[in-house]
Amino acid sequence: MRPSVRFLDQNLIEQIIAEARDLLCTLGVQISNPGVLSLLGDHGARIDQAEQRAFFTPEIIDKSLASAPRAFKLYDTKGNEAVDFSGENVNFTPGSTAINILDHGESSVRRPGTADYVRYAKLITAMEHVASQSTAMVAADVHERISDSYRLYLSLLYCDKPVITGAFTASAFEIMKNLQLAVRGSEDELAAKPLTVFSACPTSPLKWCDVTSQNLVDCANHMIPVEYVAMPLTGFMAPVTLVGSLVQHTAETLSGIAISQLTRPGAPALYGGSPAVFDVRYETTPMGAVGTMMMDCAYSEIGKHLGFPTQAYIGLSDAKLLDAQAGFETSMGATLAGLAGINNVAGPGMLDFESCFSLEKLVLDNDICGMVRRMVRGIEPKEDFPSLPRFNELLAEGHLLISDHTMKYLHDEVYFPGPVIDRANRSRWQEEGSTTLGDRAHAEVERLIDEWEGTGLGDEIKSEMTDMMATEAKKFGMDKLPELL
Amino acid sequence: MSIVQQLIEKLQKGDAKSVAELTRQAIDQNMGPKKILDDGLLAGMAVVGEKFKKHEIFLPHVLLAARAMYAGLDLLKPLLAKDGIPVIGKVVLGTVQGDLHDIGKNLVGIMLKGAGYEVIDLGKDVPPERFLDAAQESGATIVGMSALLTTTMPVMKQVIDLAKERDMFGTLKFLVGGAPLSVDYAREIGADAYCFDGVNAVECVKSFTVER
Numbered sequence A: 001m002r003p004s005v006r007f008l009d010q011n012l013i014e015q016i017i018a019e020a021r022d023l024l025c026t027l028g029v030q031i032s033n034p035g036v037l038s039l040l041g042d043h044g045a046r047i048d049q050a051e052q053r054a055f056f057t058p059e060i061i062d063k064s065l066a067s068a069p070r071a072f073k074l075y076d077t078k079g080n081e082a083v084d085f086s087g088e089n090v091n092f093t094p095g096s097t098a099i100n101i102l103d104h105g106e107s108s109v110r111r112p113g114t115a116d117y118v119r120y121a122k123l124i125t126a127m128e129h130v131a132s133q134s135t136a137m138v139a140a141d142v143h144e145r146i147s148d149s150y151r152l153y154l155s156l157l158y159c160d161k162p163v164i165t166g167a168f169t170a171s172a173f174e175i176m177k178n179l180q181l182a183v184r185g186s187e188d189e190l191a192a193k194p195l196t197v198f199s200a201c202p203t204s205p206l207k208w209c210d211v212t213s214q215n216l217v218d219c220a221n222h223m224i225p226v227e228y229v230a231m232p233l234t235g236f237m238a239p240v241t242l243v244g245s246l247v248q249h250t251a252e253t254l255s256g257i258a259i260s261q262l263t264r265p266g267a268p269a270l271y272g273g274s275p276a277v278f279d280v281r282y283e284t285t286p287m288g289a290v291g292t293m294m295m296d297c298a299y300s301e302i303g304k305h306l307g308f309p310t311q312a313y314i315g316l317s318d319a320k321l322l323d324a325q326a327g328f329e330t331s332m333g334a335t336l337a338g339l340a341g342i343n344n345v346a347g348p349g350m351l352d353f354e355s356c357f358s359l360e361k362l363v364l365d366n367d368i369c370g371m372v373r374r375m376v377r378g379i380e381p382k383e384d385f386p387s388l389p390r391f392n393e394l395l396a397e398g399h400l401l402i403s404d405h406t407m408k409y410l411h412d413e414v415y416f417p418g419p420v421i422d423r424a425n426r427s428r429w430q431e432e433g434s435t436t437l438g439d440r441a442h443a444e445v446e447r448l449i450d451e452w453e454g455t456g457l458g459d460e461i462k463s464e465m466t467d468m469m470a471t472e473a474k475k476f477g478m479d480k481l482p483e484l485l
Numbered sequence B: 001m002s003i004v005q006q007l008i009e010k011l012q013k014g015d016a017k018s019v020a021e022l023t024r025q026a027i028d029q030n031m032g033p034k035k036i037l038d039d040g041l042l043a044g045m046a047v048v049g050e051k052f053k054k055h056e057i058f059l060p061h062v063l064l065a066a067r068a069m070y071a072g073l074d075l076l077k078p079l080l081a082k083d084g085i086p087v088i089g090k091v092v093l094g095t096v097q098g099d100l101h102d103i104g105k106n107l108v109g110i111m112l113k114g115a116g117y118e119v120i121d122l123g124k125d126v127p128p129e130r131f132l133d134a135a136q137e138s139g140a141t142i143v144g145m146s147a148l149l150t151t152t153m154p155v156m157k158q159v160i161d162l163a164k165e166r167d168m169f170g171t172l173k174f175l176v177g178g179a180p181l182s183v184d185y186a187r188e189i190g191a192d193a194y195c196f197d198g199v200n201a202v203e204c205v206k207s208f209t210v211e212r
Helices: A010-026 A034-042 A058-067 A114-125 A144-158 A172-184 A187-192 A210-221 A242-263 A290-305 A324-340 A359-376 A388-397 A404-413 A426-431 A437-450 A459-475 B003-012 B016-028 B033-053 B059-082 B103-114 B128-138 B154-165 B183-189 B198-208
Strands: A029-031 A046-048 A053-055 A072-075 A081-085 A091-093 A163-165 A196-200 A226-228 A311-313 A344-346 B090-095 B118-121 B142-146 B173-177
Touching: A010 A053, A010 A058, A010 A242, A010 A290, A029 A034, A029 A242, A034 A046, A034 A053, A034 A210, A034 A242, A058 A242, A081 A091, A091 A359, A114 A144, A114 A359, A114 A437, A144 A163, A144 A172, A144 A459, A172 A187, A172 A196, A172 A210, A172 A459, A196 A210, A210 A226, A210 A242, A226 A242, A242 A290, A290 A311, A290 A324, A324 A344, A324 A359, A359 A437, A404 B059, A426 B198, B003 B016, B003 B033, B003 B059, B016 B033, B016 B059, B033 B059, B033 B198, B059 B103, B090 B103, B090 B128, B103 B118, B103 B142, B103 B173, B103 B198, B118 B128, B128 B142, B128 B154, B142 B154, B142 B198, B154 B173, B154 B183, B173 B183, B173 B198
Parallel strands: A091 A344, A163 A196, A196 A226, A311 A344, B090 B118, B090 B142, B142 B173
Antiparallel strands: A029 A053, A046 A053, A072 A081
16 A cells, blocks of 8 residues: 555545636736737637736636646656656655755855756766756856756756756747757657656746746647646735635646647646745745645645646755754655655755755755655565464574565665665764764765766767857857866 | 685675585685685675675675575584684673573674674573683683663673683683663773674674684
């Protein structure tokens, strides 16, 4: 039996969806993109051009839900299957788009550069329990207009894993698509074997800006998967109640689904989000708040009810350092995400309201992900019945350390974390240097980066991507790209 | 690949059958039993011990390797005895009187056997004099005592004090272990070492074993 958690019953799910549909049809959605408004109008939506508002119809919503795929997969740069977004499969990916990096032993943060990103991409290669990479940081040593495509470029150069990413501008989509075409070789191959997922965020309440709605259209046209990331904030940009915010989240997500599916039926997508309880004491949006996590799990239930694979920014922390808060918020989120069966869990490595990345936290979180992956496999008998022979063996041998049964199931049953997690007795811990978690995580970061062995991507493809990126950089006044180490 | 190299490799894999066959071949080729033991079996176990310490392999793999080592050692024992070569070392082991917690002690015993030592396991609830009698009878030079309870820890001192009375203190090395113990406590009662786990116990015993 797979362990699970549920926050909503069927009646409540259906009521939330019904209310969201009503919002879409009655209040409509503001969409600052004439092309998208026109698309919706062509399918029967009433359009208020002056207000840039589209009033959806039940038919549009039903049609969109009917054509959306129920599952899809991602493939690495070599074309191997890497991530399966279906059923209750739980896949982890790092949090994304941090503007700061926290160095080991420091309490203040700094802007990351190319060298930091390369180290990250090498490290994520070795993270066994993190299925995909994300464009986790924004390198500050390139022009901001290429900072979205540049991080995808670095990711593809230094790590084979598929990439969870996104474009900051509508125009950046072109090179971000072309980088993927360089890897795959053709549009058909890219559609057959998706390499990336683009995050696209509506603006609460009930708005799509020009850039993100255009991203949805562009991605759908090329069958590049998207994840809808609606971000209602309870009691601020959404009702204070979790149910009220879920209604809003559902409406915003359904509107995104409609834009994608009307553009190209069958376009792959994750039912995602990043709602948060708004902390009215600090004016912040805590990702580690229990209410935030509850909403994540709940909208995933709604998404699954509608037949979608799901995504959430959960399993991350608002702590400023790699401290106890970082550990408990990440673990609590990752555990709930695992139990909820969220298919793409975005969070490892991230601190400080998703603004700060820590390589040391990433290696710790990799073990948290490993534990969650073990947990969701549940408890199942493995040649345990009848039990008498096993206990006869135990009594006869005095232990079962080298029993055939032990050797067969040891690694399947028991999750063994890496050296970051302290499992030594105190004396041994002292003998090994009385290290802190941060010390051990830092040593592991350096070891794994040193052991990086390159990627499977050919030199020709890398050169092609570098030429593309250099050309793009020139458009914004950069004569050359930062040196790669 | 030489026979000793093959021995080292098969031993690491816990392949007892191959280790026995290779040991037999080495004996047939007139390789001295001490060389087979030192360069093959013990060298292989040393590699296994290092890998275990680095968490590259786990306890079951160490024990499988140890079982393989014994498959070879059993063939060598008569030859070693014939040549007057002692088998590595002997250790008397027990959980002290009043204490029935023997999981840690058992693990130390398994690890010591795995490292090639002869272990005289006295079990649990062992009275002080029994440790010394067993050492005297077997010729063991090392006595290992374990306790889980703060109430039974003082028995360890009784054993050491008794050894002093019997004039055996200088000839025996006393190792102590168990959750409530510490380096300081070991020093306080006159023990030679505090062992915090099975690997550490093997290292301590090795450091006290007289070069053969």
